[in-house]
Amino acid sequence: MRNVYLVTAFLVVLTLSILGLRGTxxxxxxxxxxxxxxxxxxxxxxxxxxxxxxxxxxxxxxxxPLPAGVVPAAYGPAGQPLRNDDARYAGKDADGDFVARIPAAVKVDMQFLEHGRDRYVIYCAPCHGALGDGQGITKQYGMGATPTFHDDRLRQMADGEIFNTLTHGKGNMLSYADKLTPDDRWAVVAYVRALQRAQAGSVSDVPLVNKPELGL
Ligand code: HEC
Known part of the structure; x- marks a missing residue:
């Protein structure tokens, strides 16, 4: 009988916690x-x-009010300030087709290409591999379907379509729009082209001075 108060208190708390205040x-x-x-x-x-x-x-x-010179962060519909160049910001021409080449407004030089390599090594190489052959480290962890860039389909793909893949992602590949600015994405496209060119080289690409090194 000594425990009657304790048991009562326990039952009261139990009843309240089960029934009380549910859905209130x-x-x-x-x-x-x-x-x-x-x-x-x-x-x-x-x-x-x-x-x-x-x-x-x-x-x-x-x-x-926005301070002068503010640039909108996300790509919006054509007509937004500074973003009304569809070729540069969507990789598409006026008809909505992918542009074949990197738009002229983007200046491709060695520095740009090196920037593209930088971004590529950070964001793409884990899956696509440093050579672009789809043999990145993620393959060893079960991500099998990463394509190589060195087949005719991807060699002939319009620059704008690759840009579009980086912007919106494709299949298991996520969008890089939040990590790469539009110009970063073009830099990566340029570097992907450089990788493709490098893997498709032939003897005729070797400068004359270096040919003896290859015994030619
Ligand atoms: C997490 C792994 C992963 C990363 C990181 C990644 N990709 Fe991919 N990528 C894929 C996979 C998987 C596919 C195949 C998607 C499909 O066809 O379903 C693919 C497809 C592609 C394609 C071919 C698209 C097509 O139309 O067939 C290109 C080009 C490409 N990636 C470029 C890049 C570039 C450039 C980067 C870096 C910005 C990158 N990827 C980062 C996994 C990745």
Whole structure:
């Protein structure tokens, strides 16, 4: 009989926790165990909500105008400021077909190609391999379907289509739009072309001075 109070208390708590407050919606904020006036924190910081008013700014708006020179981060529909060049930002011409070559607005030089190699080694080589043969490290971990760049289909593919694959991803390959800016993507396309060229070289590509080294 000594335990009757304990057992009763246990049963009350058990009943309450099983039945009580199930599915109840609360309209009031929960009780603060550590009130703000004792423990100042970030929970109740003063802040301005979007499109609200504010006495702080002279124009009375909480939203601030964008600073001059701001560039939109995401590719949007044609007509957006600085992004209305479909060839450069979507890899497509006016008819919506993929552009065959890297747009002229993008200057391809050695530095650009080296930047492309940089990005390629970071973002692509794990799957596609340093040579672009699809033998990256992920193959050893079961990612089998990574294609090589060294077949005719990919050699003849329009530059714009590769750009599009980098922008939107394909199959198991994710989009790189959040990691590579449009120009980064063109740099990677240029480097993929360089890899393809390198793997498709022939004796006639060897400079005359180096031919003796090959016994030619
Ligand atoms: C996580 C592994 C992975 C990474 C990283 C990756 N890819 Fe891929 N990539 C794939 C796979 C898998 C496919 C095959 C997709 C399909 O056809 O379903 C593919 C396909 C491709 C294709 C061929 C698309 C086509 O139309 O057949 C190209 C070109 C390509 N990747 C380029 C790149 C480049 C450039 C990068 C770096 C920015 C990159 N990939 C990063 C896995 C990857």
């Amino acid at each position: 919606l609360f309209v009031k904020a929960p009780m603060d165990v550590f009130p703000e006036w004792i423990f100042p924190g970030m929970k109740y910081q003063s802040k301005l909500k979007p499109q609200a008013q504010s006495k702080f700014f002279a124009d009375g708006r909480a939203d601030r």
